[in-house]
Amino acid sequence: MADSYAETAYSNGYEFTQGSGYQLPAYAFKEPPEIAAGEPSHHEIVIVGGGITGLTLACALAQYGISAVLLDEDNTVGVKGASSRGICYTQKSLEIFERLGVFDRIAAKGIQWSVGRTFAGQDEVYSFDLRQQSAFNLSSQPAFINIQQFYIEGYLVERIYQLGNVELRWQNRVTAFEQDNECATLTVSTPAGDYRLRADHVIDATGCHSPFRQWIGASVTAKKGDDRWCIADVRFSTHPPVERHTWIEAPFNENRAVWQHLMGDNVWRIDYQMAPDSDPSEVSREEVVRERLTRQFGPDTEVEIVWVGPYAYRSECVDRMRHGRVFLMGDSAKVVSPFGARGGNTGIADADNLAWKLAAVMKGRAAPTLLDSYHEERHEAAQQNVKVTNRTARFLRPSSRAEKMFRQATLGLARQHPFARQLVNTGRMAVANPYTHSSACEATGGLSVQNVEFQWPDGSPGRVNDLLRWADGRLLVLVFGSASEAALRRMAALTGTAPVLAVQVLDAEDRPSAREFVRDPKGHLQGACHVFGHAWALLRPDAYVAATGESVDATLVHAVGKALGTVLEEESA
Numbered sequence: 242m243a244d245s246y247a248e249t250a251y252s253n254g255y256e257f258t259q260g261s262g263y264q265l266p267a268y269a270f271k272e273p274p275e276i277a278a279g280e281p282s283h284h285e286i287v288i289v290g291g292g293i294t295g296l297t298l299a300c301a302l303a304q305y306g307i308s309a310v311l312l313d314e315d316n317t318v319g320v321k322g323a324s325s326r327g328i329c330y331t332q333k334s335l336e337i338f339e340r341l342g343v344f345d346r347i348a349a350k351g352i353q354w355s356v357g358r359t360f361a362g363q364d365e366v367y368s369f370d371l372r373q374q375s376a377f378n379l380s381s382q383p384a385f386i387n388i389q390q391f392y393i394e395g396y397l398v399e400r401i402y403q404l405g406n407v408e409l410r411w412q413n414r415v416t417a418f419e420q421d422n423e424c425a426t427l428t429v430s431t432p433a434g435d436y437r438l439r440a441d442h443v444i445d446a447t448g449c450h451s452p453f454r455q456w457i458g459a460s461v462t463a464k465k466g467d468d469r470w471c472i473a474d475v476r477f478s479t480h481p482p483v484e485r486h487t488w489i490e491a492p493f494n495e496n497r498a499v500w501q502h503l504m505g506d507n508v509w510r511i512d513y514q515m516a517p518d519s520d521p522s523e524v525s526r527e528e529v530v531r532e533r534l535t536r537q538f539g540p541d542t543e544v545e546i547v548w549v550g551p552y553a554y555r556s557e558c559v560d561r562m563r564h565g566r567v568f569l570m571g572d573s574a575k576v577v578s579p580f581g582a583r584g585g586n587t588g589i590a591d592a593d594n595l596a597w598k599l600a601a602v603m604k605g606r607a608a609p610t611l612l613d614s615y616h617e618e619r620h621e622a623a624q625q626n627v628k629v630t631n632r633t634a635r636f637l638r639p640s641s642r643a644e645k646m647f648r649q650a651t652l653g654l655a656r657q658h659p660f661a662r663q664l665v666n667t668g669r670m671a672v673a674n675p676y677t678h679s680s681a682c683e684a685t686g687g688l689s690v691q692n693v694e695f696q697w698p699d700g701s702p703g704r705v706n707d708l709l710r711w712a713d714g715r716l717l718v719l720v721f722g723s724a725s726e727a728a729l730r731r732m733a734a735l736t737g738t739a740p741v742l743a744v745q746v747l748d749a750e751d752r753p754s755a756r757e758f759v760r761d762p763k764g765h766l767q768g769a770c771h772v773f774g775h776a777w778a779l780l781r782p783d784a785y786v787a788a789t790g791e792s793v794d795a796t797l798v799h800a801v802g803k804a805l806g807t808v809l810e811e812e813s814a
């Protein structure tokens with residue numbers, strides 16, 4: 242199996258699912274050079290963990306042209322024994338993947354969906370259609386795509402091999418860690434023996450069992466419930482509608498909750514809530530799973546079971562996401578229940594957030610203090626996601642008398658009154674979290690910008706991601722509308738001294754006065770940047786605005802300095 246990767250690594254057509262069960266690719270182990278050399282090597286960035294978070298970071302760094310080493314204890318994608326986990330990927334994640342060059346493959350393999358329906362017994366108590374929420378329609382990426390997580394991981398692996406810069410080391414398990422003023426030192430165990438690596442920056446993307454938490458003494462706020470679930474990934478002879486259906490009280494599951502989603506390869510994820518005292522090995526036995534499926538779909542539906550996995554979840558958040566040289570991200574930083582697809586999606590956002598900052602610091606474009614804003618921004622997001630998912634978990638498995646009464650009252654009202662439907666909580670889907678406490682953003686910034694369309698000067702269509710690729714990791718000042726002579730002088734001074742590019746954004750008719758300009762005839766770019774009229778927006782490489790303002794003056798210079806972790810003097814701009 243180890244060699245099969247060599248044949249498929251750069252081909253675009255391979256499948257991980259063949260017949261029943263998931264056949265994951267196996268990546269070859271290569272003896273690390275440190276073993277023969279007998280001494281540690283030194284790297285600026287070492288990423289530990291090649292799950293969706295670590296691979297997204299590795300791919301983003303590779304794209305920025307930054308070297309790094311990624312160590313993973315396994316030789317494949319998907320986590321050992323839990324190959325099918327994440328399925329729903331949000332627009333923000335899809336936009337990130339478009340920037341990284343893997344979106345087209347995700348779109349080709351995955352399933353787009355926009356309609357969600359929630360039932361209690363036979364009654365539909367809540368529904369939504371994301372196509373009717375116009376904000377979603379402006380991006381070139383859809384609101385959601387459902388796809389097995391390991392596919393995305395596999396596409397990222399191949400893209401990293403294609404881009405170069407980042408070395409992927411499979412079957413390299415980190416077994417010890419220490420850090421001091423000089424560097425961090427990692428001890429790594431491999432099939433060819435142990436070795437040591439030194440690093441300036443270490444990224445802990447080892448997931449929810451992170452050994453780093455103990456090594457660095459991270460404090461964690463945690464909560465464990467008794468909710469139990471069992472996944473059945475199946476193919477059917479008949480097809481339910483391609484919608485997200487959730488039952489809060491499913492008559493065919495002893496009035497417990499059920500989730501039903503379509504993923505890639507025509508595989509349906511059916512996720513059943515179990516009794517709190519259920520035995521995982523019993524509920525995942527094939528006959529028991531088949532009996533459950535028959536109760537739901539009837540005896541005449543032929544079902545092929547692709548994969549079964551019982552699980553419980555907990556909620557955890559580290560109190561700091563940076564400890565000296567170590568940055569925690571993804572599940573190593575916080576663990577949430579799966580409701581709302583907030584686990585993987587926020588790991589992807591963690592990675593996208595740190596990648597451009599590390600790249601800017603490595604390239605000497607930003608001060609090292611910029612890296613502190615990673616904790617400020619992503620910890621705020623982590624806490625928000627923990628809060629939102631905990632609320633859903635309490636609705637789905639109420640424990641106190643008050644929670645049970647609230648749920649009963651909500652369902653009773655929702656059956657009859659539309660206003661109560663918003664209270665039915667089967668998962669608030671992941672969003673691009675705003676940053677309100679960041680030292681790198683002004684109070685006017687901290688909001689995500691969608692991948693909307695504009696026009697290049699020759700009239701051809703462009704997207705926000707094209708602008709970001711053009712900026713190649715630099716900040717972008719977008720100046721909307723005409724600019725005075727003084728404003729143009731300031732923009733020129735700023736771009737001459739700071740790693741910033743400036744672009745004038747005009748409507749269909751206006752004459753450009755700046756060297757670089759694009760047109761925004763429908764106002765989508767301006768709307769996406771959260772500004773109106775004559776204004777500017779400072780756009781970061783992760784498609785967040787760091788700040789917005791009205792006139793091109795000292796406030797812009799100040800905002801650029803902040804976004805680079807430094808102070809820019811107005812004279813130097």
Ligand SMILES: Cc1cc2nc3c(=O)[nH]c(=O)nc-3n(C[C@H](O)[C@H](O)[C@H](O)COP(=O)(O)OP(=O)(O)OC[C@H]3O[C@@H](n4cnc5c(N)ncnc54)[C@H](O)[C@@H]3O)c2cc1C
Pocket residue numbers: 289290291292293294295312313314315319320326327328329330390413414415416446447448449452472552570571572573579582583584585586587588
């Ligand atoms: C049932 C279920 C459904 C879910 N649905 C969704 C969903 O729809 N959408 C979504 O966004 N999220 C979903 N999630 C959450 C999502 O799966 C996780 O948040 C995500 O996998 C976290 O990714 P990660 O890369 O941070 O960690 P992991 O995926 O856990 O990856 C960690 C990696 O680190 C490696 N590693 C660990 N220790 C070491 C070591 N010492 N040395 C070297 N390597 C090491 C492992 O081999 C692994 O590759 C779901 C989770 C579950 C359980």
